Amino acid sequence: MNSTINLLQRHRSIRRYQSRPLTSEQIENIIRSAQMASTSSNVQAYSVIGVTDPEIKKKLSVFAGNQAYIEQCPFFLVWCADLYRLREACYIQNSKMVHETVENFIVATVDVTLAAQNAAIAAESMGLGIVYIGGIRNNPEKVSKLLNIPELVYPVFGMCVGYPDQDPAIRPRLEMKAIYHENTYHTEDITGHIKKYDEVMHQYYLERTNGKRSTTWSQEMAAKFKQPSRSHMRSFLNDQGFRFE
Ligand SMILES: Cc1cc2nc3c(=O)[nH]c(=O)nc-3n(C[C@H](O)[C@H](O)[C@H](O)COP(=O)(O)O)c2cc1C
Structure with missing residues (x-):
């Protein structure tokens, strides 16, 4: 086993952080590592918003269902699928972008996810901890308004980053x-x-x-999937310009 594999297999989400801030060098290395993730046809269909402002973090924490660690962590990333920049690129070429496809939605969502996971590994390699926050999709409109997110961009998930102030056990996976x-x-x-x-x-x-x-895992899954979750996402995506034809 090498140190990268060791790092990957030691992952656990961190939900309590020290107040110690990240250095600008750490932030740059996290974001540059994210950028080097593979990206479908080099479209780079994502953006990420780094939040350090306590007021903005506080609001995001409420919007995400009162997840206190968003407010507590020194650095919060909002990962967005982004077709906006690609439409601009097409405009520059006097070309109209056909963006209303399920495929483009998948491409952007996959691209941002790969970049985010690279960022997570980079952060963990520096002794930092992370937790993804799907909770920002509880109130995607409020999050988008707060962060000035334009059309053809949507916040897919957030990510808390910081020095761990806890040492949780590794969560076992399926065999x-x-x-x-x-x-x-x-x-x-x-x-x-x-x-x-x-x-x-x-x-x-x-x-x-x-x-x-x-409980058991299947009990938890049965409870989770007994009802639709975040069914507002379809109309939110539609309003952001992600229309599927
Ligand atoms: C896309 C995504 C969204 C998540 N959203 C949340 C969240 O809103 N709040 C939270 O506490 N954990 C969240 N998690 C963390 C998962 O609960 C966690 O990764 C999973 O239970 C496995 O545990 P581990 O990361 O400690 O191995 C999210 C994970 C992913 C990948």
């Missing part, structure tokens, strides 16, 4: 065979994998919460 299929997809063992993972997660929850949480 590798559950997600890795050789040559063709195998459905036959799935139930067995889920049951095994249920036992692992049941134990993990018990230990992490001193016995207060005694």
Whole structure:
């Protein structure tokens, strides 16, 4: 095992941070590392907003469902899928961009996600901790207004970054065979994998919460997917100019 693999396999989300700020060199290295992620046809269909202003972080924390660590972390990143700049590039060429496709939406969403994960690894390699914040999609309109996000751009998720002020356990994953299929997809063992993972997660929850949480993974998933989540996203995306034809 080398140090990169070791770093990747030690990841855990951090939800409590020291107040110590990041240096501008750290920020630059995180963002430059993000930029070197692969990007579909070099379209670079994303932007990222770095937030250090306490007032803005406070508002974002409320919009994301009162997740206090957004306010507490010294550096908060808002990762955006971005077709706006590409439309400008087309304008420069006196060309009209056909942006209203599911494919362009996927490209931009994948691009920003790859960049963000590069940033996460860069940050963790410096001894910093991170947690992704999908909660900003609870109130995507308010977030966009606050951050001046233009049309053809949407905030996909946020990311808290800072020095950890906690040392949480690594969260176990499904066993590798559950997600890795050789040559063709195998459905036959799935139930067995889920049951095994249920036992692992049941134990993990018990230990992490001193016995207060005694659910299993499949129970958690069933509760989560019993109803639609953030169904406002379709109309929000539509209003931002992401119309699918
Ligand atoms: C796109 C995305 C959105 C997430 N949103 C939140 C969030 O809003 N709040 C939070 O506390 N954790 C959030 N997480 C963190 C996950 O809960 C966490 O990564 C997962 O439970 C696995 O735990 P680990 O990162 O500690 O290994 C998010 C993760 C991802 C990838």
